[in-house]
Amino acid sequence: MKTSIRPRLLNGQTGDPALLLTLRWQGRSLLLDLGRIDHTPAAVLLPIEAVFVSHTHMDHFMGFDQLLRLFLARETTLRLYGPAGLADCVAGKLAGYTWNLTDDYAFAIDVTEIDDTMVSWRFRASRRFEREPLGPPRPFSGEVVSDDVVTVTAAPLDHRIVSMAYAVTERTHLNVRADALEATGLQPGPWLNALKAAVRAGAGDDTPIEVAPGRHRPLAALRDALLVVTPGQKIAYAVDVLFSPANARKLVRLAEGADLFFCEAPFLEEDIEQATRRYHLTARQAGALARAAAARRLEVFHFSPRYEGRYGEIAAEAHAEFAGPEVLYAELERGGAALS
Ligand SMILES: [Zn+2]
Ligand SMILES: [Zn+2]
Numbered sequence: 001m002k003t004s005i006r007p008r009l010l011n012g013q014t015g016d017p018a019l020l021l022t023l024r025w026q027g028r029s030l031l032l033d034l035g036r037i038d039h040t041p042a043a044v045l046l047p048i049e050a051v052f053v054s055h056t057h058m059d060h061f062m063g064f065d066q067l068l069r070l071f072l073a074r075e076t077t078l079r080l081y082g083p084a085g086l087a088d089c090v091a092g093k094l095a096g097y098t099w100n101l102t103d104d105y106a107f108a109i110d111v112t113e114i115d116d117t118m119v120s121w122r123f124r125a126s127r128r129f130e131r132e133p134l135g136p137p138r139p140f141s142g143e144v145v146s147d148d149v150v151t152v153t154a155a156p157l158d159h160r161i162v163s164m165a166y167a168v169t170e171r172t173h174l175n176v177r178a179d180a181l182e183a184t185g186l187q188p189g190p191w192l193n194a195l196k197a198a199v200r201a202g203a204g205d206d207t208p209i210e211v212a213p214g215r216h217r218p219l220a221a222l223r224d225a226l227l228v229v230t231p232g233q234k235i236a237y238a239v240d241v242l243f244s245p246a247n248a249r250k251l252v253r254l255a256e257g258a259d260l261f262f263c264e265a266p267f268l269e270e271d272i273e274q275a276t277r278r279y280h281l282t283a284r285q286a287g288a289l290a291r292a293a294a295a296r297r298l299e300v301f302h303f304s305p306r307y308e309g310r311y312g313e314i315a316a317e318a319h320a321e322f323a324g325p326e327v328l329y330a331e332l333e334r335g336g337a338a339l340s
Contacts, residue, residue, distance in 0.1 A: 005150075005170055005233050007260060010040050013301040014311065016059045017239050019262055020044065021168055023149060030152070032166055032237045032262075037063040042070055050145065052152065053082030054239050055163045056089045064093055068109075072125060075106040081144055081154070083162040084115040090123065091131050099128040114140055114154055114164060150232075155254040157247045159279045163240040167254050170232030174199060180226050186211050195222050199229070236295065239264040239302055242279040248289060255293035263290060265300035265318050268307065283314045287321025298322045 004025060010018040016035020023029065029047040033054050037045060045067065054060055071078055080086065090111050105125035112120040117137035123129040144166075145152040151169045156162045174196045181188060195209050198219055205220035223229075236255035241247050241264065255261050265283035267275035275282045281289070283300060290298040300318040303311050 004173075005168065005235060007235055007262070007299075009262070009299075009301055010037055010044075011035060013315075014303045014305065016063070017054070017264075017302055018063060019237055020048070021235060022047070023170075026149060028149075030150075030168060032168075033060045033239065034063040034067065035059050035061070037066050045070055046074075048078070049076075050079040050081065052144070052154070052164070052166045052237075053080060053086060054165070054237075055083060055159060055161055056086065057240065060239070061089065064090070068093075072102070072107055073105060077108045077110055080109060080111045081114060081152075081164075082111075083156060083164050084113045086113050087111045087119075087121045087131065091129075094123060094129040099125065102126065102128065110134060112144070114144060114156070116140060118144070153254060155250040157238065157241045157250060158244060159240040159242060163238075165236070165238035165241070165251055165254055167234060167236040167258065169234040172200065172232050173228075173230040175228045175230070176226055177228055184225065192226075195219065196227070199223055199227065233260075234258045236261045236263075236293070238262070238289075240279065241281055242276065243281055243285045248292070251289055252293045255290070255295055258293060258295045260297045260299060261290045261293060261295035262299045262301060263318075264302040265314050266302050266304040268310075268314060268317060283318040284321045287318040287324070290318075290322045291324065295322075 004023065006022040006024055008020045008022070010020055017033040018035045018037055019032040021030045021032065027047055028049050031048050031051045034051050048067070067078070080090065090109065102125040107125040109123040110120055111123065112118050118140045119137045120134040122132045122134045142153050143151060144154045149171060151171070153167045153169070155165045157165050176192055191209060191211050198207055198209065203219055205218060207219040208216035209219055209222055211217050234257060236258040238251055238255070241251065263286040264281055265286040266280045267282045269282045269284040272282050286300050287298065298318060300315055303314050307314060
């Protein structure tokens with residue numbers, strides 16, 4: 001399939017979590033988690049327009065300072081999303097520096113906390129990064145961002161604090177077949193966008209599309225003759241999660257049908273007690289979740305350094321479970337039953 005989101009773990013499977021998603025042809029990037037990023041060249045980081053933070057444990061957020069320094073003199077607004085408390089963490093970081101020479105800087109940070117509602121604040125360099133409210137709270141029902149290219153959804157999971165999991169889904173690609181259009185004798189025009197919008201909105205087959213003033217054709221006939229429909233790619237991301245029935249249910253729903261599922265696997269199953277005590281997954285649990293979600297590919301990461309020299313075992317355990325024939329965990333069976 002055509003892949004137009006290019007994912008890259010900036011620190012590989014063993015370093016701090018930071019998953020860069022480059023939207024090809026767009027000149028835009030999204031970053032999932034903000035662990036240390038000091039080995040990544042500036043040119044790779046500059047297209048980042050939004051950062052989705054799972055939680056603010058150090059290994060997921062200490063790259064904030066590096067990104068701030070890189071963006072400070074730019075005329076742009078960086079958007080940050082994450083669980084409740086994120087704005088306090090950002091304010092705390094910003095309070096650690098002196099801002100007497102940034103009055104004419106255009107840079108700003110917009111922080112949105114995701115809870116029952118989504119609440120946003122703006123921190124402007126020109127105002128010494130004072131915290132200002134930004135618009136009224138909006139209800140949160142799973143969707144965090146939706147634009148012409150991608151939709152980002154989120155699920156709050158239990159890590160003894162909230163650890164937010166995310167899924168980034170590209171919109172369906174709709175391309176007009178130029179030769180087919182010519183064959184119909186119709187003139188290209190704004191009606192093609194109206195057709196695409198109607199198809200995206202799931203309008204009925206008989207919906208009339210005005211192809212020329214006063215002249216209509218049914219949606220289905222135009223769609224079938226003229227459009228090449230390519231489903232968008234879906235990438236799911238989950239880190240620092242307890243394997244509990246509630247988490248499994250939410251995560252399976254979020255990652256359902258993902259083309260690629262980036263899932264933490266810090267521990268081997270042999271250390272399941274430790275994993276559970278620390279509110280983390282084992283590799284086998286990661287594999288079971290990916291299979292239950294019917295993900296097409298699983299990429300495990302966030303390995304504990306205790307397994308240095310044995311990292312291959314982690315991936316092998318996760319993938320054996322992912323490819324395995326049975327649901328081994330009662331939690332997933334219960335989760336699955338609740339889903340259907
Ligand atoms: Zn954590
Ligand atoms: Zn972590």
